[in-house]
Amino acid sequence: MRSAAGRLFNAAHAAGAAVVRSRLFLKYAALFVAVVCLALLANGLVEFWFSYQDYKALLVRSQREQAVAAAEKIGQFIEGVKGEIGWMTQVPWSEYSREEQYLDALRLLRQVPAITELAQLDPAGHEHMRVSRLVMDVVGSGLDLSREPKFTEAVAHKIYYGPAYFRRDSEPYMTIALAGALRDSGVSVAEVNLKLIWDVVSKIKVGKRGYAYVVDSAGRLIAHPEINLVLRNTNLSQLAQVQTAKAGVPEGSGEQVLVAKDPQGHEVLTAYAPIAPLGWSVFVDLPTEEAYAPLYASVLRSGALLLAGLALAVLAGLFLARRMVVPIQILCEGATRIGGGDFGQRMSIKTGDELEVLGEQFNRMAAHLQDSYANLERKVEERTHQLEAANLSKSRFIAAASHDLRQPLQALGLFVAQLRGRVSAGERERIVDRIGTAVGETNELFNALLGISKLDAGVVEPSLSDFPISRLLQRLETTFTGAAHKQGLRLRVVSSGAWVRSDIILLERILLNVVSNAVRYTSHGGVIVGCRRRGGRLRIEVWDSGPGIPEDQRQKIFDEFYRLAKPERNRGGAIGLGLAIVDRLCRMLDHPIELTSSLGRGSRFTIIVPAAVPQLLSEVATSAQDARDAASGKTVVVVDDAALVLEGMGGLLRRWGFRVVVAQSYKQALAQFGERDKRPDLIVSDFHLPDGETGIEAIEQMRDGFGMSIPAFLVSGDTSPERLREAHAKGYYLLHKPVSPMRLRAVLNQVLNDHAKQRTEEDDDNCSIVALSGISPSPFAQP
């Protein structure tokens, strides 16, 4: 049952622990992953930034170099054409035969495929000859071209590069005119097909898809690997890079490479270089896609590495967090189980660090707990057995008590029945005597029960004092001499001058019981009471010549209602509680009691009492009974809800000389005094009053009402130890109903005397009411 509950409990806690575990686990894992990832990311980004910069610089340089190289090649091409034409102008016109000129022109055409047409002008600017690949040659046309720029410019600057133009609106052409170094060396005018620059341009390879193209000063496309674009006479002056080139950004400024749109509208990384004499520019374009492809690849690679790194970091983080958290989890679960009562739980953590030590400490703690728990269980079990035994004896006690009570009641019933009939005066007296005896027995039984009850409740506090034992011995002698003589026994009390330290009343009670038993159970011979001094102790011994107590019953005689079998004799008045009370009192006073006995010869009870130093006897009032009768002229308030009790007690008290006020509640009582304007001298209250009030409350209300401390005591039919304890706690006597008139009288006198004495003390040294609680009431009243 307990283990099932424990399992449930553990399961519930394990769920809680799992939540916590995942939190801790996530925390550790996240921390680790975050740290590693940050490092990786930072490293990756920095690396990427630097490689990006390096790569861009490299691209810029390489593309720029390509452009310069292309410009050089095209420049060389033009220079080559120029150089070839130069041959035509080296000979002075006058010395150059027309025939030679013609042949040279034809040779030139054959050698330079780019020249489609070549014209030869004389120094005056007249065309003498024109040879062509496409149309018929013209010789001696004499056409006057002296005003044409190709002539004037060539004469002025020795060389003339005409603007690019398009034949039939598609083929790119340029006029190159060259004048000889000599004054009369005529001018050669060549029409150069620029489509042949395509050969140069198309051979320039930039990366995989990069290319070079040439644009003239007006922004028109002159050469492009995609020859269609050239043949379509494309104007590129709107392109950003062409405008930049036209604006003439100085070399090496870094601005020469830029990202722009190419003629087809794709984004390209472009660089250019000027072809100086022509005013043209070579552009080298590389699609950005391709240009940055290695960069992207490297980014992808880095990204992949980073991802792999992150994955590893996560794995490592999870692993480490797990290593960290699993022992903690084991600890947590173990602690939860131990907390849930499973002390057999042991943890196995083999991490070799503080966690392992912690686990071992937990294990040790659990072992300790297990031991203590087992101990506790054993004790509880023992205690339970004791309680059960006590309960059983209580039941037996009650059964016995009710049996013993029934006997005098039965006898009373019979006597009352006899009285109802016709009886003679002598007979009636005899019956009334018997009734008195039965009532006395009942009273005795109740008192004995009350004594046991008081002792069990622990409300009896011994009041120790030093006194001469002779005082008790005398009283024993006076008490029992008559009874012994009646039974034909000899009672001898050996006097002693010893002093003892004990509670005089309780010790007296012990001795009364023991001697009473001895007298009761002894049929012939006698009873001797004497004392022996042994060290610091006094042994008070009670000898009898009774039947003796069998060995096996020597302990039982101290149990309640235990009587030795004694069939031949009327036990008369033996109620079987005497030795039980003796046993309790001796234990309370710490007076060992010894019993020696031999069957048929007699028994000896010995009570061992601490001896005291003898003192001078002073004239002390011997007891409350000797005190002056304080009743005269005093007013007593009696509060009880039972009218019969009020009437009985009121009558009795008035007879004793008290003025009596009876009331059923304290309010009623207060009301009566309010009219009379007098204060009571004593309050006697029932414990249980109507409306749940208690006598204690009633007394206190009245004290408050009169504004002074008034002596009071309680009367109750409730014999429970709690009532006694409550009353004692407040310092009140509690008398149990039925209360004998003598007992009532004794308590009345004592309470009034105590009060008077207390008031005297108060007058003397202002002592407080605390003294009230110090009163040690005699628990037993003499019948």
Next chain:
Amino acid sequence: MKRRDFVRLLGGATVAWPLVPRAQQPAIPTLGFLHAGSPERNVDLVAAFHQGLSESGYVEGRNIAIEYCWAEDRYDRLSALAAHLVRRKVTLIAATSTGAVLAARQATSTIPIVFNFASDPVELGLVASLSRPGGNITGITFLSGELAPKQLELLHKLVPTASTMALLVNPTNSTLAESVLRDLQMATRRLGLRLHVMLASSERELNQTFAILAQLQPGGLIIGADAFLDGRIGQIAALTVRYLLPAIYQFREFAAAGGLMSYGTIHTDPYREAGIYAGKILVGANPGDLPVQQPTKFKLVINLKTARAFGLEVPRPLLVRADEVIE
């Protein structure tokens, strides 16, 4: 696994990623090839066209199918063949020779046409301009028509004493023939020569023509550009040798086969260019944006053996000018 191996593996994975093969294209396009001649006489030219296509990324049988339509020199069949190709819904028509181009043009105004001929496409109204054709037609012209006066000039240098010249054209290729004739008439007038125009559209007519030429004894013969004639260069060269006719033709093959001289472009070049253009259009270029291309290289080839056999002395300027002299 060592770290380096792991890194290499990752690197490999990264590089390999973009190389996931693309899905195959569902169907391959079909190209219609329309030619006035016959396949057996044009093997080299078809090969040049294939080469051009492959330069643009197309290989027959792999990612392009080609439907060949040969008119076998019967130019009247070209219209029917062009219509057939249109019906077949070919992706593009590559048309060679003026007649074929005109037939294709007549058959469709939507299917892209790549031409490869000797005429001036602007003059014929096929394109708006050479730089921006504008319609569904573009291609290569090798300017044979325009070159005729130049050819006359070069031939005349070799036979400076001649007073008459003859021109051989294919009358069925009427458009080109007319244009050549017009240019040449102007040129002969300039040089003060008379011109005989000879017509031949079949081998029988060809033989008859040379028989007549043998009687006419012109100073020289200019052979006009034409697919029919192009396919019979060897035969014509032999005829000119047989009848001692100094003749000039546009392709080097003529001089190599024993003809006196040739001036013009390289025969296979325009086919290659046409193949490249066809490829570009197949890839997605708009034919209207592709400018008409013209040849840039012209070659003069002189067969000295033939010249000597004809008793002709080659003047120095011609020798200087000649790119190649066959001894």
